[in-house]
Amino acid sequence: MRGCVVSLLVMASCIGLPILRRNSCPQSVRIACLKFRGLSAIVAREEQVSKPDETGSESCSSRRTFIKVQEERQQQAKHTVLISCPPKINEKKFLKYLSQHGTINTHFFYESFGTHAVVEFSKLDSVESLFSRASIPVIKEDCVVPFKSRLFTIKSTTSFEQAANQKPVGCQKQSTIPINELIAKLSSAENIEEQLFCLVDEYQLTEENTRLRFLVSSLINDVVSAYFPESTVKPFGSTVNSFGKLGCDLDLFLDLDDIRKSAIGKLPGPFSVEFQMKRVSSGRVATQNILSVIGECIDNFGPGCVGVQKILNARCPLVRFSHQPAGFQCDLTANNRIAMRSSELLYIYGNLDSRVRALVFSVRCWARVHGITSSIPGAWISNFSLTMMVLFFLQKRTPPIIPSLNHLKDLADAEDVHIIDDNDCTFVSDINKIKASKNTETLGVLLSEFFEFYGNFAFNKNMINIRTGKEQNKPEPSPLYIQNPFESILNVSKNVNQTQLERFVALARDIFPTSTSALRSPQEAAAAGAAPDAREGSERGVSDPCWAQVLDGDSEASPYLRPRAATAEKIAKPFDALRPKRKEEDRAAAGTELDPPGDPLKTEAYSARRSGGARTGTQGRIARPSEGAGERLRPRIALRVPPRTAALPKRPQENRGSSTGPGGDQRGSHDLLKGSKANQDIPK
Known part of the structure; x- marks a missing residue:
């Protein structure tokens, strides 16, 4: 079980990691702590289920808003x-x-x-x-x-x-550990629960990194206060929503609402006093003018701020710069209060149940490895969209693990009411008022069920809506429609095209093609009456033959698993550095070079691929399933999915020519200055 999850999340079953057996080596203190943490999480969930009404207990009351x-x-x-x-x-x-x-x-x-x-x-x-x-x-x-x-x-x-x-x-440390070290730590874990919590521990923002982010926000506020003394610069997005990863961007917004609230009231008498201020045609123009001046101020007077770009024609105007002493890529917007409410909503969901963050981090890691997400703008699925998909999936469990947004709205008090630009952003802010879920499913089961759920989701007709927690007919024919939780007319995944959606579905179906029982622990397998693998017994932790096939890549045992190894061979390209390098001519002949060396137009295999021609070799395509496997590989939803014998769409390439800070988005200035439509509906 350990080796499979490592290959699933990190190496896609193609590195051939050794399966470390239990008691094969002494466990470190860190692993012991992870074991205790995983066990504590399970026990805590069982206690919450046994006492669902005790939401005012001491453990719950410690959760701050x-x-x-x-x-x-x-x-x-x-x-x-x-x-x-x-x-x-x-x-x-x-x-x-x-x-x-x-x-x-x-x-x-x-x-x-x-x-x-x-x-x-x-x-x-x-x-x-x-x-x-x-x-x-x-x-x-x-x-x-x-x-x-x-x-x-x-x-x-x-x-x-x-x-x-x-x-x-x-x-x-201010960045994530190297992938080989991460693999070693995941391999040392005893079960899936420990592995996913280990992934969270290694990728989440540390206390020191969070302090540094708020310090940079305060330093930028010192610059802005020269023009707007009563304004405040606040971080939002991944920095504060509990889903931030080391190296992610620092999203900031200039809150000008305090300026409007500064008046303490009128004096009695027949007069009133008002400030004389410049007038512009719209609030958007005012925001653009303010950010233009602030951008010039940061560029000329802000110590440590370099590479300032004023991207004022985007749907949400912003100023992008790098804070060199902190190593952050920063995006500054103005009056983006809805984004702050979205951050608070994600913070609540992330702190309701420990499984939420663990599942989000693991799915994001899987998506990043397989090229489903990208650091450059385009038609790929964003991390925010993936998070919405995970939350919607958890709302659909029986019983639900997290409540819908409408349920959180029903729990809200008068002080929780927020109407922003005619959008209802009301939900309860006190986490202690939300009852714990009775669902006790393990992370292993949830991870498997996530891919099963979206591998069969009717994307052609339904949209994802965490406000209701139910499938609904999508209002427009976008390939992937994820409704903005607060601005209901917006699709946060409008940039995603059909090719990228089909790629996601194909990879999701390719993860666990056998059954959800593959992620059962030895104890769960014993309770269900499943026999352990005869070759190595319970020491290996294999719950059934299907799981053994997934671990070993035993394509002969099941033709259904046969396409899986060939698919994994191509979709784990980010880790070519960990494998022996092949000669360029061998790679070109095989037709597998995702980033051809030299002039790509001179590569025959690359040209054939671009023109849709046939490929040669076995590495440039997904292996054809054996006879008799067609019925099991048939798509189960009305969605145009590439056949198993076709190549997966080309994964995104890094934009090495752009100027970025550590962990920042590698976005070209040309697309940003144009305010490309692909990114206009993606909230922070």
């Missing part, structure tokens, strides 16, 4: 400074020096274009004290812009010999 968490993070950021340090610095002397300004709550170091330290003081006065002691740099060749911010540089006054003997400080 989204607004409360954001306010605490913003206050932390105001007390925090970002300092560029020498690569070798004495940490004790560094902290002792800064402690002269006040008590330090927390600190950590990280690497991004040099060594940096994030230091949080207990009081705001300490930051002001540091401001008063810092000096403006004197550079002989250049002239500096005298804009003071909480981004400092500290220099050591010790001799060069002493600095050379100093050990480097320990730095916190």
Whole structure:
């Protein structure tokens, strides 16, 4: 079971990972913690089911609301400074020096274009004290812009010999681990539950990374406040919705509502006083003008901000830039309050049940490996759309694991009512008011059922709607229709074309083509009366012959599994670096080169593929199923799915020519400046 899930999520069964047996090696403390965490999650769900009415228990009452968490993070950021340090610095002397300004709550170091330290003081006065002691740099060749911010540089006054003997400080990771290390950790897990929680632990935003993101938001707010003192820059999207991955973009929005709320009331008398302000033709024009000025200000005065692009003609105008000291690609929008409500909704769903985040992370990982999602704009399915699909699937379980948006609206109080631009964005904000689900399905079963569900979903006539949690006829003939939870007239997956949808369906059907029993644990198999694999017994953890075939790729045992190995050979191309390289001429002859070397027009196999001609070799196509397997491979829904003997659509290529920050979207400036229609309906 361990080896299959590793191959499923990461390597698509084509690397041939060894199946590590239980008790074959001593378990590390980390794996022991993961085991305890997985067991605790199962026990917690069973306790919630046995006591469904005790929503006001101590464990539930500790869950903070989204607004409360954001306010605490913003206050932390105001007390925090970002300092560029020498690569070798004495940490004790560094902290002792800064402690002269006040008590330090927390600190950590990280690497991004040099060594940096994030230091949080207990009081705001300490930051002001540091401001008063810092000096403006004197550079002989250049002239500096005298804009003071909480981004400092500290220099050591010790001799060069002493600095050379100093050990480097320990730095916190700001990116995901290499894929080979991830595979090793997943292989060491005991079951699927541990593997998926391990995936979440390795990919989710760390505490340090989250603090750094809110600090960058606060630093940008310092720049913006020069023009709009009462405005606030807030992070939204993956940074705050509990589904963020290390290396993801930092989405920011400029909240101007506080400016409108600043008036405390009129004085008694026959007069009223108003501000004189510029007038424009529409709110969109006002947003474009504001972002244009803010973009110029960030470009000219914002320390550490580089590569500023003003993308003002998109459906949601934005300013894109890289914050070099933090290593983030940032997108700044204005008055995007609906996006913040979407972030809060995802935060609630992600904290209702531990299985929600684990399933979302695993599906996203699978989609990224197989090229279903892409970091460049285009017709591919976005991470937000995948998240909506997972949530809808969990709403369709019996009983539902998470409630529909309409149910959350019914639980809302008067303070939860939000009407934004005539769109009803009302739902309960207190997670403790939502009863726990009685569903106790394991993550392994849910993962298998997810692919089964969407492998048979009637995309040709139905849409996905988490507001109702039910299939409904889609209002327009888009290949994939996922209704925006708040702006009901928008399709968040409008950019997805028929080819990419068919690719998703084909890959989903190809994951577990036998049965959902393949993901049963040994205990579940024993309870169901299934015999373990005769070759290695229960030690291997195989619950039935179908699972053994999936593990070993035994195509002779079942013709239904025969196309699976050939499909996996092609859809795991992102990890060519982990396999022995073949010569370019061999790859061209086989017709498998996704990114042909040299001039692609000179590659005969590539030209034949582009023109729709026949291919040669066995690696450039999906293997033809054996005789008698046609009935089992027949599509089960009225959807045009590519036949098993046809090649899967070409997976997206990375745009290596674009300028990006670490973990940022690799989007070309040409498409962005045009405000391409493909991206206009994708919310953050």
